[in-house]
Amino acid sequence: MLDIVIEARQATLGPGMAVRRILPFRLRRMVGPFIFMDHAGPIAMPAQLTTAMDVLPHPHIGLSTVSYLFGGQVTHRDSLGVEQIIRPGEVNWMTAGSGIAHSERFEDPAALTGGQLEMIQTWVALPEKDEEASPAFNNYQPEQLPVFTDTGVWMRLIAGNAFGLQNNVKTHSPLFYVHVVLETGARFGLPREHAERGIYVAKGSLEVAGRTYTPGQLLVFTKATDPIIIAKEPTTLMLLGGEPLGERFIWWNFVSSRKERIEQAKADWQAGRILLPPTDNQEYIPLPADKSKPAGSPPPEALS
Known part of the structure; x- marks a missing residue:
């Protein structure tokens, strides 16, 4: 039986970076452990504007991010010191666990000017026993x-x-x-x-x-x-x-089975307790107010 059909909604991550947001949805927050899904592109943009699309360093807890490209390339940098160029057909699996910060930079103007950039990003919620796991990043080749x-x-x-x-x-x-x-x-x-x-x-x-x-x-x-x-x-x-994991709370880039853990993550980011990527630490996305829409992440009220 078809349970529900979810229509993607448009969300803007930054100048020229409109995406189709599929999850979360107010009537269906998760599918199995998948709690977030964005589809970006194909994107074409003049070379002089490509840096405006960069997603600055920002934090995550309680989830794994999965980046999968159909075309183009993205440079990932995180607080573990990992620097990885993400290319089509690879699986890039970052487990935030207790807390990680990362950036996504579009450093190949040719991919954007040619309209090649297209990617799917999903978030996979972690089981309660793994929500505070050590952060990790793995790249898997095609x-x-x-x-x-x-x-x-x-x-x-x-x-x-x-x-x-x-x-x-x-x-x-x-x-x-x-x-x-x-x-x-x-x-x-x-x-x-x-x-x-x-x-x-x-x-x-x-x-x-x-x-x-x-x-x-x-x-x-x-x-x-x-x-x-x-x-x-x-x-x-x-x-x-x-398999479903049970109820999860999601606010900005944070996912947890406990509301109080979300509040702790907010305080940790404001206080600088979640480190920035060592090779990308000159700017970052600040913690938003409840009604803000920061680049590169779902606004707290986006569950529509």
């Missing part, structure tokens, strides 16, 4: 990620397990995250082993039970359903979900 092909179907397992595939991307709870490309007329399904399952239409269109769905829509299904997905045209999908 050759480390299994790919499956069939007639009219290509898919890459980003993380977790699905369709009999698994990889070594370190996760903290049962989940799946898959990049799927379908040719016109191809038929596809969802992995059956997970309690909560979603299909995000990134490009193209698909048909499920006689209805057509288009880019920017997230279809969430119950476990008992085994939908048949039919591509109406060349279509790109992101499949995601897993």
Whole structure:
């Protein structure tokens, strides 16, 4: 059974950086452990304006950020001292745990002027036992990620397990995250082993039970359903979900099972107890007021 269809809303992260925000949604805060999802691009911008898109250093707790690019490149720097250029097809998994700060810089003007930059960023909430884990960052190259092909179907397992595939991307709870490309007329399904399952239409269109769905829509299904997905045209999908973790609170860039931990994170960022990236520490995003909309993060009131 189709549980809900979530329509992406436009959010602005900075000058020229409008994204489609899919999660969180007021009627469906999470799908499995996934608590946040943004789709940026394709973006084209004059070279002289590219630095305006940079996401300055900002903090996270209680989650893992997952960056996955369709095109272009982004430079990641964090308070662990990691500096990583993120390229298409890689998985970049940053676990914030007890607290980390990072920046995302767009330092390749050619990718922006050519309209190549396109990326999906998700946040995965951590189980309570791992919410205060030590921060970590891991980059996984495309050759480390299994790919499956069939007639009219290509898919890459980003993380977790699905369709009999698994990889070594370190996760903290049962989940799946898959990049799927379908040719016109191809038929596809969802992995059956997970309690909560979603299909995000990134490009193209698909048909499920006689209805057509288009880019920017997230279809969430119950476990008992085994939908048949039919591509109406060349279509790109992101499949995601897993086992639910229970209630989570989200404010700005902070996620926790405890409200008081969110308050502590606010105080820690204001007091400088969450360190800045050592190679990107000259500027940062300050803690917003409750009604502000800081660049690079969901405003506290964005659950609409």
